[in-house]
Amino acid sequence: MQAEVKQTDQEVKHAEHSEFVSFTVAGQAFCLKITQIREIRRWSPVTILPHAPADVLGVMNLRGAVIPIYDLSARFGLQQTEASERNVVIVVSVHGKPVGLLAESVSEIISINPDDIQDTPPVDSRNTMEYIQGIISHDDTMVRIINLDAVISAPEQVLP
């Protein structure tokens, strides 16, 4: 019984400081839990998928696997990113499949205490409410925590 309590304590301690990777998309700061990210790559031109919606940029070759690349900015309803070599692709794993997300640039790794995460204040856009899990204040800027599962729906429903 005591051992169990101890373990829970440790878990809490671990949870106290989760590490997040922050990056910018269309000039706004966002972040993802570091454990969700598989790798970060420099942008290279992708292969266009015919008849794809505007926020699906195309597919990329990731060591022999074909993975789709999403434009996060377009996904959030902001302007479409003019992708260049300065941009990065953040490879995450959603629903067990690798998916690439185009971001402007990666900023830093920040340590966040879960208590510091604030709920997303209600705004008009329902999409925003769904896509943003919460917000935190870091160095006087607002960083939005992305709800990955909401942003990237299950693979079958990606294309309407």
Added chain:
Amino acid sequence: MSGSIQDTFFEECEELLEATDEGLTAIEGGDHDPEVVNAIFRAVHSIKGGAGAFGLDDLVAFAHRFETVFDEVRSNRLELDEKLIQLLLRSSDHLSALVEVARDGGEVDEAHHDTLLAALDEYIPEEEEDLTFEPMGLGGPAPVADLGAAPAAPAAPQEETYRIRFQPLKEMYGTGNEPFFLFQALKDLGDLTVKLDENELPGFDSMDMAESYLAWDLVLVTKETRSIVEAVFEFVEGLCELSIEGDGDAEAEANALAALDAMFSAPAEPDSGAAAVPFEPPAPAPQPEAKPAPAAEKASAPKAESGKQEQRSGPKPTLRVELERVDRLINAVGELIINHSMLAQQIANLNVSDTRDVETELEGFKNLARDIQEGVMAIRAQPVKPLFQRMARIVREASAATEKTCKLVNEGENTEVDKTVIERLSDPLTHILRNAVDHGIEKPEDREAAGKSRIGEIRLSASHRSGSVCIEIKDDGAGVNRPRVKQIAIEKGLIPENAELTDSEIDNLLFAPGFSTAKEVSNLSGRGVGMDVVKNAVTGLGGRINISSTPGKGSTFTIILPLTLAVMDGMVVSVADQTMVVPITSIVETMRGSDDMINSLGADGTLLSIRGNFVPICDVAGGLGLYRESDQQAGVYLLVETETGQRCALAVDDIHDQRQVVIKSLDGVCGEIPGVAAATILGDGKIAMILDPESIIAASPTAAAFDTERRMSNAS
């Protein structure tokens, strides 16, 4: 534990049933070699043995009758006439069905079962029927004691006492053999005393559950000769340590023992003289005529033995491997090929003046990669023979249900095709063959009236044709009833009433969704699913299906399939600054177009004139919703032909190369994209879409409009 043994049993059953089918087909073809009959007998007997061990009563009972009839045949007391052969074929089908039911559950067709049993019984002499075969589970050797309890009967003059030492190896239990049945068989020969020797049985803590520790000492008092006693152990030879000592002829016994030893220790030697000679029954005492069956079995026993040996040394050793492992290997090889072309491109980009040495090595790398690829593909490739054999059964069942007589002739059974292709071909082939019997082949009377043989012939052939596999189903029936097909299509609203169609267009209506010509729903075909399902299955495999038909002469279905699903030959083209791949199988011709070859038709329609023929042009870029950034015009045309025989010129910007590409499925990456079949990775590491010409044309307004236009103009 019993689950895995049972799985092995069913796997073996598959092989045994295949052997049975093969043998029966040979007999049907006029090959009455006793060895063939023996092979079938052994196969059925093995199924019976295994089924007994698992308590599959129905299977055991049926296999027993079946086997008994074969026993009659192999001892030459039954003539293999046409009627019997047909019965045996049907019984073999039923045996397969019983095995399936035992494995997957489900219902046995009781009426059919009883009819066949009764029919088989007619061929079985009276006294054989008394022989009841009691199946039992893996209950252990407990009931043996009952056998031993039988008191020794007064000895008859010719009676002889055999002392048998029987010690099974653990492999024997693995094959589904049970000592109990052996003892029961021995008991039928005479008086048997059984004594269990459990001296080798270790204590519980050191006991290996899978090991065999038990041995039996048997004393048999019988009038039968030694060879009959030995025949009882026919199916466990090599799986046990066996010694049989007779009281009398010491000399003959020594000979026989030596022979036995020779046989068991060197089973790979086919037809060795040593094995054949001592099996001549050692001067049998005058035989009482009461039991003719075993006497005949004695005569055929040596043949059976040698045949078995032949079989054993015959097939090459094989290895069962999990499919997943092979697939992993295939994936890795695909990467290797891509990796090679990337390396080659990188070296070309290096700008080094002398790359000869590197290129030589690279060439070696390429050859090796190709060798490995071919080797790996060959692992997955399997002959279509088992599939074709199953189809023979489908045809027999369909013939029986429709009261028509048909025979299936197989050709090119050894053609090898990718395993997945074979698996997924089973349903379409079944459907086509059932249709061929149900709709294609006429009733015997009608056939006779038309001056054809009463027996309909369906020819199922497989062959390799320039990188693809061609499977043809050809019947000599009435051919497609075109007026009727057209009428139905009109009734179902598939075509306008005044449509004027060519013969081949009418034939292809069979593949239209929701089309079924069966006048009433028979239990054979016409369940509402039609040939469109067949077509979908074939296109799902990246293949094509065609039908051609001559009234009164029959129809031919041709299925063209890629050899493998992992790699294909493609033409690399560029469309709106994107590199794409078009499957080579769909391209008829490529040409560079000039302005004077292009003719406008209506507002947007354009036609390409090729040697006086006009073919609609379908712009790939437009069809895929892509826009050219540069001013470059689509100037190269790929002439493709759709399944309906419609031709269309796909306009692309340029053709680069023709090469083998590794197919990467887009499943799970994104949903279905119209016009795109899959993707591949090119030498520069970029992904290229593999196009599906069929769906591009279907989506293209020009080609589609042209098609209707032509139909309408034909109609007016």
